[in-house]
Structure formats: structure tokens, C-alpha cells
Amino acid sequence: MPTAYKKIGVIREGKTPADRRVPLTPAQCKEVMQRFPDVDLVVQRSPVRAYTDAEYEAFEIPMADDLADRDLILGIKEIPIDMLVPGKAHQFFSHTIKKQPSNAKLLKAVLDKKVRLIDHELLTDVNGDRVLAFGYWAGVVGAYNAFRGRQFSRGGKPMKPANECHDLEELETQLRAFSFQTDLRVVLTGGGRVGKGAMGVLERAGVTRVDNDVFMKTDHPGPVYTVLGSSGMFERMDGKPFDREAFHADPSGHRSKFLPYAKRAHMYIACHYWDARAPKILTAADLREPGISLDVIADISCDIGGPIDSTLRATTIADPFYGYDPTTAKEKPAGSEGTITVMSVDNLPAELPRDASEAFGRDLIERVIPSLTGIDTNDLIARATIANNGELTNSFKYLADYANS
Numbered sequence: 464m465p466t467a468y469k470k471i472g473v474i475r476e477g478k479t480p481a482d483r484r485v486p487l488t489p490a491q492c493k494e495v496m497q498r499f500p501d502v503d504l505v506v507q508r509s510p511v512r513a514y515t516d517a518e519y520e521a522f523e524i525p526m527a528d529d530l531a532d533r534d535l536i537l538g539i540k541e542i543p544i545d546m547l548v549p550g551k552a553h554q555f556f557s558h559t560i561k562k563q564p565s566n567a568k569l570l571k572a573v574l575d576k577k578v579r580l581i582d583h584e585l586l587t588d589v590n591g592d593r594v595l596a597f598g599y600w601a602g603v604v605g606a607y608n609a610f611r612g613r614q615f616s617r618g619g620k621p622m623k624p625a626n627e628c629h630d631l632e633e634l635e636t637q638l639r640a641f642s643f644q645t646d647l648r649v650v651l652t653g654g655g656r657v658g659k660g661a662m663g664v665l666e667r668a669g670v671t672r673v674d675n676d677v678f679m680k681t682d683h684p685g686p687v688y689t690v691l692g693s694s695g696m697f698e699r700m701d702g703k704p705f706d707r708e709a710f711h712a713d714p715s716g717h718r719s720k721f722l723p724y725a726k727r728a729h730m731y732i733a734c735h736y737w738d739a740r741a742p743k744i745l746t747a748a749d750l751r752e753p754g755i756s757l758d759v760i761a762d763i764s765c766d767i768g769g770p771i772d773s774t775l776r777a778t779t780i781a782d783p784f785y786g787y788d789p790t791t792a793k794e795k796p797a798g799s800e801g802t803i804t805v806m807s808v809d810n811l812p813a814e815l816p817r818d819a820s821e822a823f824g825r826d827l828i829e830r831v832i833p834s835l836t837g838i839d840t841n842d843l844i845a846r847a848t849i850a851n852n853g854e855l856t857n858s859f860k861y862l863a864d865y866a867n868s
Contacts, residue, residue, distance in 0.1 A: 468552060468835050469502055471495075472533035475509035477543040480780075483513040483816040484597075484823070486537045486554075489522040491824040496524075498828070499836050505533070513816035535835065539583075539823075544572040552579035554835075557849065560584070562865040570850070570866040577853040585847035586831060594830040594843075597812035600819040602660025602734055604811040605763035607634055609730050610643065610668065612759045612784050615797065616804040625814040626780050634815065638668050647686035648678065648756075650728040652696055652721075652744065653735030657763055661732050662690070679727055689724075696721050696735070696744055714741035721745055726754045733762045737770045744770040750789040750803070760787070761806040777809040 473492070476482045487495065495504055505525040508516050516526060530536055531548055538555035547553060557580060559570045573580045583595045604625045611622045622641060628634040649670060651661055662672070670686040678689035694705045697717045710717060721744050725731065731745075749755075750773060762774045773787040775794050786795040786802030795802050812819040834843045849859045855866070 467837055468535035470532065470534040471502060471504050471835075472527065472530035472536050473504070473506040474530060474536050474538040474542060474546065475507040476511065476539060477546050478540045481511040482540045482810070482813050483511055484539045484813055485512055485514055485816075485820045486539060486827055487824045488817075488820055489514055489519045489524060491821075491828060492519065492524045493522040495828060495832060499832065502836055505530070513820065537827075541566060541569055544569060547572060547576050547578050549576040549578065552581060554581040554583065556584055557582050558584075559849065559862065559865070560859070562862065567865050567868050570862060573850050574853050574855070574866055579851045580849045581844060581847050582849055583847075585849070586843060587846065588830075588843075589841055595823060595826050596656060597819050597823060598656030599660040599822065600812035600815055601763050602657040602662075603631065603634075603664055603818075604814045605657075605734070605761050605806070605808070606661035606664035606732055607638065608783055608806045608808065608811070609649075609732050609759055609761035610638070610641070610664075612761065612797075612804040612806050613643075613730060614641070615784060616758050618798075624780075624783075628815070629817070631815060631818045635667050638664070641668075643668065643670075643686055644729075645685055646682070647730070648728045649686070649688035649730040649732060650678070650691065650724045651688055651732045651734055652691045653733065653764070654690065654692065655734070655736070657734040658690065661734050661763065662688075665732075679723065691721070691724070697742065711738075714738055718742050719744050719746075719749075722749050722752065725749060725757050726752070727756060729756060730759045730761065731757055733760070733764050733771060735764055735770075737764060737766050739769075741770065743772065745772060747772040747789075747792040750787070750792075755789065755803075757803055759804045759806070763811065765807045765809045767807075773803060773805050774807050775805075776807065778805075778807045780808055780810070780814055783808050 473487055492504055505527045506519050507530055508526050508528055535552045540556055542555055559566045586594045588594055607625050614622050623637050625634055665688050670688050673687045673689055675689050675695055693707055693710055698705055698720045700716050700718050719742050760773050762771055765777055783806050784797035784804050786797050786799040787805045788795050788802050797804055834840050839845055848856050855862055
């Protein structure tokens, strides 16, 4: 599979609702043209991007309405079937490798049109770590939305939605304009990119990190948060000491020990990665327990039917909150009496498209474009290829029944 693509096009995002992120900002397109002078790069005109056509033109980036002459087409979200160019390589988040029902027809079209599908999600380094991801920005927006949800649930002054902020700087200005209760307690599960983004927002909001024991046993003078890793969320059922490596290899035989935090914290921000084999973290029965103090659950991970039973569905950027009634385990309008406010938006980075795009494009230039336009170092592109020339690649043959479903 050749990877020396010299004619590259940035596609107009076509998914509805529109995603305003871009794989390369105007300045980054200019940088690609300068650093890789044999690359012919064009950008398809779009009325919905966070960066306007005029901003690209200001950097003298060639614009086009049609990308049919491109060898490689770069996007962000799933490319609509009618926008796939037959016989050409496309790189985007396809959301097909878990057999997501909504994208079976997309994969079938990729095969029928003999498209080479390179998935951003599958681009990994030699250690298996992803090289392209928006997780940090999901954490940023998710944590901000947690504060928005709490203001909403308590009848406070509304906070400006993140997607109405021009960039991170304006979002931080919004945060600083609010005073949150001095005894606020926040529990966060998971670390990684998502957790780091969320922790950054908590710090900017003046919330101090404390260790788990201090969080549970001490009334700290001021708002505080604590972070739980797997050892803080789960314990062995046989009473033996928790072993992180053993847990990740086989999480059966473990149970959640999160409930005391649900009786201590006011906000829960979920940033963890959840293995479907692992036990639930917070069940409907837990949420019916006397003494639950949570009034906001911001489920950034947004695993429907997953580890947090209050996550009944994905919410939207336009309507990010609903109320969870612990007595019935059912949804009510956000802010209803006796409910916990739930935020479960599944495309959070799209709310800060300029900042998220800038970070994504930087990684794309430094870690991926050299392999796309020259030698495929360590088979980076080959390993991320799901389909080529009408056939699934060896690692993804298991998707055959899904593509034909």
C-alpha cells in the first residue's frame, strides 16, 4: 500500500450537525506547504468551519470546490457516503472498528468505492499509544460543562456555552467571572489526556487538588477535588490487595468502591476509559442510597449502558443536560426537583473547535504527515488502514459481516 501522497485535500465537513473542527488550520496548511514543498495541498471551501475561507486565503492556501483530483483527502468526522471519492485515500475518524451500527453503510460504501480508509483513531506509535486524539479538549469542555450544569441546577447565573466562546482564553474568562461555593467537592475518575484537560479547568476555577484521604475525611477551607485511578474505583472481591496490572488484564473478580465518594462529592467528572469486562462504577441502586450528595454528573466518557447508570443517553451541544431521577432511574427535564443533572455530550471537543484543531493539526504535522508523504515509518499508516482497494485489511477482516449488515 503506497503512502507517498503528494496531492492532499482538506475536505469540507459534511456530517449533520456540522462539526467546525479542521485537521489543519490556515497557518498549519502554510507550514505543510513550506516544510513539504513537493506536497500539493488544497482546501475545500466550507461555510461551517471555525476557520473561514478568508482566513485560509489570507495565508495563500489554494481553495477548491471539488477534491476529485486529490490522492489523499483529510477530514475529521465521518465523511458522508456521497462525498467519498472513489479510488482515493481518505483519512478521518470512521467510528467503525467497534461495529457501531450507524456507520455500517459507510464502511460498505468505502469497500464498494475502493476507497483506502485510514482511521485517525488507529494511528499509534510503537508503544501502542495514539498519536492523534481530541481527548484533552473533551476534558476541558466537559469540566466546564460540569460547572455550567451546577449553576443551572442550583438556579444560578447562566454560564456562556463553550461553543459560544471564541477560544480557550474566552472560556477561562467566563470561569473567572463566577464564584463557586467555598465547600465545593469534586471527584474525578481517570487520568490521561481527558483527565488532564478536566484537571486544568478545575485548577483555573480555583479548585485545589487533594489526596483521597483528605478529600474524604477533612473539611478543607475552599473548593477541592480528588482524582481516582483504577485502585481508587475498584477493589478485589476476595479482599486481597489490588493489583493494577492484574486488574487491567482481567477485571472480573472486582467490585466498585466508589459509593463513599458519591456521598461526599457534589460534582462527579468521569474521564476514565472503561473496559466492558469491568464492573460498574455507579449503579442505579447506588444512586438510590440515602446520603447521595451528587448534584451533577459530567460523564465525559459517555458510555451508554456502561459503568455509570445515570448515563441514559448522549446529550447534544445545543441541549447538554437532563435530570436523572434516582427514585425511578429515569430521565426528567434538567433542573427538576430531586434529580441529578447529567451532562453526557459525546462530541465535546467540537465546542472549542479552534483550540482543538490547533492541537490536532500540530500532532498531524509532526507525527503523521512525514509518513503520509514519504516513507511509512514503523508502518504507522499501514496499521491504521482499515480498507484498501475494495477489501478489508487483515487486521479488520472481522468487520466483514458488519459491513454487509
